[in-house]
Amino acid sequence: MLTQEMQERLTRVGPGTPMGELMRRYWHPIAASSELDDDNPTKEIRLLGEDLVLFRDARGRVGCIEPSCAHRKANLSYGIPEPEGIRCPYHGWLYDIDGQCVDQPSEPEGSRFKEKVKLKAYKVEELGGVIFVYMGPQPVPVLPKWDLFMWEGVTRSTYSVDLPCNWLQCHENSLDPVHFQWLHRYYGMWRSSKNMDDETRAGFDRTSAVRGKRHVKIGFDRFEYGIIKRRLLEGEAEDSEWWRIGHPILFPYTLRVGQDHWFEFQCRVPIDDTHTMHFAYTVMTPEPGEVMAPQTTIPHEIRPLYFENGRIKDDYVVGQDQLAWIIQGPIMDRLTERLGVTDVGLIMYRNMLDEQMKIVEDGGDPVNVHREEKSIITLPTEFAYYPGYEETGGPFRDQKLTKPELERSLI
Ligand code: FES
Numbered sequence: 001m002l003t004q005e006m007q008e009r010l011t012r013v014g015p016g017t018p019m020g021e022l023m024r025r026y027w028h029p030i031a032a033s034s035e036l037d038d039d040n041p042t043k044e045i046r047l048l049g050e051d052l053v054l055f056r057d058a059r060g061r062v063g064c065i066e067p068s069c070a071h072r073k074a075n076l077s078y079g080i081p082e083p084e085g086i087r088c089p090y091h092g093w094l095y096d097i098d099g100q101c102v103d104q105p106s107e108p109e110g111s112r113f114k115e116k117v118k119l120k121a122y123k124v125e126e127l128g129g130v131i132f133v134y135m136g137p138q139p140v141p142v143l144p145k146w147d148l149f150m151w152e153g154v155t156r157s158t159y160s161v162d163l164p165c166n167w168l169q170c171h172e173n174s175l176d177p178v179h180f181q182w183l184h185r186y187y188g189m190w191r192s193s194k195n196m197d198d199e200t201r202a203g204f205d206r207t208s209a210v211r212g213k214r215h216v217k218i219g220f221d222r223f224e225y226g227i228i229k230r231r232l233l234e235g236e237a238e239d240s241e242w243w244r245i246g247h248p249i250l251f252p253y254t255l256r257v258g259q260d261h262w263f264e265f266q267c268r269v270p271i272d273d274t275h276t277m278h279f280a281y282t283v284m285t286p287e288p289g290e291v292m293a294p295q296t297t298i299p300h301e302i303r304p305l306y307f308e309n310g311r312i313k314d315d316y317v318v319g320q321d322q323l324a325w326i327i328q329g330p331i332m333d334r335l336t337e338r339l340g341v342t343d344v345g346l347i348m349y350r351n352m353l354d355e356q357m358k359i360v361e362d363g364g365d366p367v368n369v370h371r372e373e374k375s376i377i378t379l380p381t382e383f384a385y386y387p388g389y390e391e392t393g394g395p396f397r398d399q400k401l402t403k404p405e406l407e408r409s410l411i
């Protein structure tokens with residue numbers, strides 16, 4: 001059982017908190033590139049408990065600065081994009097992407113006052129149609145070039161949903177393979193049965209046929225970028241890709257999933273202690289011989305969280321996940337939870353978070369902080385078709401069967 005102190009340590013992400021400091025060692029996907037254009041050159045964001053403004057200047061560069069103009073505190077989300085940066089709507093002070101004030105049109109000619117005015121600014125990079133922000137200390141780490149951002153000849157899209165709950169309960173779900181069988185099959189199919197006609201519903205057996213295959217065992221391995229999750233389902237052999245390959249959970253909060261020609265990163269971006277932005281990056285790979293049309297822009301969808309009647313949207317798989325996270329409360333109470341054998345993965349992950357916070361407290365680089373440029377980092381995902389491969393598993397298809405570092409039988 002956790003102590004109150006550890007619960008706070010694991011969940012709080014504001015400046016100066018242990019988790020906030022750990023999170024500040026990573027690049028965060030905070031918006032889609034397509035969200036900032038000529039019609040909408042700015043976006044108000046909140047990240048790790050700080051309010052900020054993203055803007056695209058007239059030269060196409062993206063900045064991330066504190067929202068209030070240093071002069072009389074007007075919000076720069078109403079600023080005008082110019083070649084040198086963003087100009088405040090109120091009296092025209094101009095800030096560049098580093099937050100430096102570079103023009104104060106009503107100060108006397110020759111005044112050097114502007115040199116003393118600088119807003120807080122964070123580093124921004126764009127990759128694969130995503131805007132990433134880094135809020136930590138120098139030196140700035142390399143933004144990792146994960147395969148999904150780099151593949152050519154594929155079709156990409158992104159979506160985001162704002163969730164009223166703490167990031168950790170969202171991401172602990174990634175370490176919990178068994179919820180698939182219940183939340184997405186038993187509950188999810190019960191939800192869909194409500195839209196069936198009477199005859200179909202009468203023949204529908206939600207307690208067995210559609211429960212989803214039972215989990216025989218679950219396994220977890222630490223690897224250089226986080227944790228690999230494996231599951232063995234009823235009727236599957238140990239050398240199936242489910243167990244041999246599995247799929248990764250990138251530290252600190254990104255799940256990679258995939259099936260057939262669909263791959264997705266699901267990032268649980270901590271907005272503040274009680275809000276999370278769920279940002280997903282979806283890639284469709286071509287069928288053998290298929291040539292996908294090149295994309296001029298990567299579409300982004302801001303998904304609604306609720307139905308019109310105010311209930312949480314649970315008519316799709318990620319919606320069901322989001323429902324499960326939200327109904328645990330704004331910050332779920334880990335002091336009174338009762339963990340079972342299916343929760344070994346999330347215990348491993350909590351221990352890893354604590355260990356990595358200590359590494360930061362001791363002045364080190366935590367896991368999955370990158371200091372060297374690599375042209376592409378390819379990640380394992382079971383039963384998915386990588387570009388250029390005719391079989392599932394891609395470059396991992398011949399990976400040998402090994403015993404997981406942490407394994408639990410569920411039968
Ligand atoms: S408040 Fe921004 S220039 Fe005056």
Ligand SMILES: [Fe+2]
Binds near residue numbers: 183317
């Ligand atoms: Fe799920």
